[in-house]
Amino acid sequence: MIKFTLKSALALALSTSALIGVANAQGVRENYAPVTNDMVLDPPASEWISWRGTIDNQGFSSLDQINRETVDSLQLAWAWPMADVGLQETAPLMHDGVLFLQTNNNIVQALDARSGDLIWEYRPALAQIPAEWGYQNYQSRRQKNSIALYEDTVVLTTVDARIIVLDATNGKVLREVQAFDYNVGYSYTVGPIVVNGTIISAISGCSISGTAGGCYVVAHDFETLEEQWRFNTLDDPSNPEQQASWGDVPPENRWGGTPWATGSYDPRTNTTFWGVGMPAPYAALVRGSEDGDTLYTNSTLALDADTGELKWYYQHLPRDDWDLDSPFERVLVDIEENGETRHLLVSVPGKNGIFFALDRDTGEYLWSQETVYQNSVSRIDEDGTVHTNEDLMLKALGEEVLICTSVSGGKLWQAGAYSPLTQRFYVPLTEACNVVEATQTEFTAGNATGSMRFGPRVLPEGITEAGLVEAIQVGTTRDEDGGWKVRQRPSMTSSLLTTGGGLVIGGDAGRYVKAWDQETGEVLWEQRLNAPVGGSPMTYELDGEQYLVVPTGFSAAASSISSAFPEIPLPSGTGNSVFVFKLPNSDS
């Protein structure tokens, strides 16, 4: 087997990426206006400059030209094929008339946001990963939202664990750093946030054997790319409770804890919030942690953005036994109640679909609410103590249990969106269960640590519709009747977008992009496209016209539960594309 040294691979990558960067600089965007730090904190309403539009991860745009009354007049403005095949989970961004589209294998394209014409394309020379490195190759076909815009750059995290800073005007590499060692299994699957001159990112690959004991949220200086701090989700010597929560298992035998969704940031307290995934091996019986909670897996972390110091944590699923990890988007919401502003963090953080509202200044649990059918949590006390369902924890190897939701969720990477118009959080969900069994996995690819067999995804008993969009009323107390649920046969496959036009926009495995009424859940518009709707739809305004961007393509969220809606055949091709809609009567 070919062995690479980090130094030689990096040298090769540097030299080749510089060449490619030049070769790919087909065009130059003149007079590009930098994304200032103030814009990151308070983006122009007409733009979409981060994964969820704003750094509080709300997924809301105040644009309202496309609204309840006009949405059924939407027409296709332009479409564009993505640059590579594979799972499509992209999050396009738009600033100053340029649509930045990141696709698999870390290819970034800059398109004219009015016409869809290519301005430049960056194809990184990724470190050659041997074909047999299945995990890394899978991840490279599964990039989610791996770019951020800052000043006149595009900041990219890569499957070979680098951070690359591109010139936003021409796609050339300005600087890069090998943040982690891909040789032991680290890879980036989500993008960073960049704020106050700091790139804050989180590494994946922490279930691979070579990464034992270390999984990190990490900060780099934007200018120098020097590391400023890192926080280890698996090993916090400053917290005896964290150490004890793994029982007799020392850090060198701990895996998991991957923060695989981009975090949010609160400038008021200079705090960044990240979600953390499951422990590995998945079953406590195998990982040896007995009845320990395995902190900080399945937790929300509140970190000081300057130092990485932990301010508080809250664990959403202790003692996870089924790979129901909880890393998904943490959304920051301010609520006026009784003349007082409450600063909340809301989220459906985990695959089991349970909604949580926390006080984001203290981590105090406020309330929670179930969405899809789940049996992994038996109850949550008023003080926020989560009781994992011990009856379904694996008590013997070879024993099978039916756990709901499935390893594919419930909730997955597809992000929910909050609307300040209704004070509701809208979340795309899937009803699904699967059998799990702790099993041996050696001989083939024994260097990952999950050690569990998952059965096919099936609908919970009595449920015939896989897809669910749920609107949850947000406040300091629970209002279970304040929202709505819309069910449908095909599973939901994209993130949601909320707009000032009163719409919730997203799509499904049946290739429909839909606009729901934020108030009622009524479908106001739907359009069938070429493939399951995927990634994260977004919107922007140029020359007085509002555009709606909808990515489509190959979707694991569609295929994993497709047996639940056999009447809707999935395409056999990937079809990864982006469709851009706007209203008629415009001549631009």
Added chain:
Amino acid sequence: MLPRQLIDMSRPAQGDRIRACVDDTSPGGPLDRAVAQAIADALFLDVEYVPALTGFPINAEGYLAEMEIHLHNDCDLFMGIAVQPSSPFPEWAAMTRPYAEVPFVLVTANPDYDALADIPLGSMIGTALASLGERVFITTMLQRRESERWKRLPYADFDLMTTRLLDGSLQGMVLWEPAWTRILASNSEARDLRVIALDPVPTPVVQVGALISSHDTFLRTEVDAAIEALTRDGTFDAILAELGLGQ
């Protein structure tokens, strides 16, 4: 369902070559290589070794998709699969009959121990993570009262597990015999370590076979016939003996 674009649907034009995917990083790699050569010889074919897909547990989300691509595009034989009930492989892969039976062993640093039963209860034993040996060890412990158990830590890095055995953090380690022979060959400090009996834990034995695309029914029949003949004529026993395995 995989996008068909990722699958190489062309008819192979490889003549007398059989492509054997082998994970040389696996302790079983030398065995798999030798067996693939013997099978190819028996079928009057030349063998081409292809690096096997690694990096996943066989049950991980995404692995089976990568494996399906790999098996279709790169391999005629994917060597080194445990032939066992509840195999995770779906209809696109077929398993050959096993070509070897290789045990797990218990290794200790203490010269006073001749079996697990000699190691004080409550001592820490390392086990090869997610292995059949670990599975049998856990199952046996679950059948004993808590006061009559040994503790266990899972290891994915066997060199680290050996280090912990040598520094006294562990009193024993359970790992597949080929992994142990590899450590013996590469770590001079391991020469003072000894294999002892696993009693009262039953000795786990792995049956090793290969995967073949379920489209290749003819190949599977031929390979199974070759495995049967090579088992009967002692070829596989000789390979195991040469590698110091299955003794």
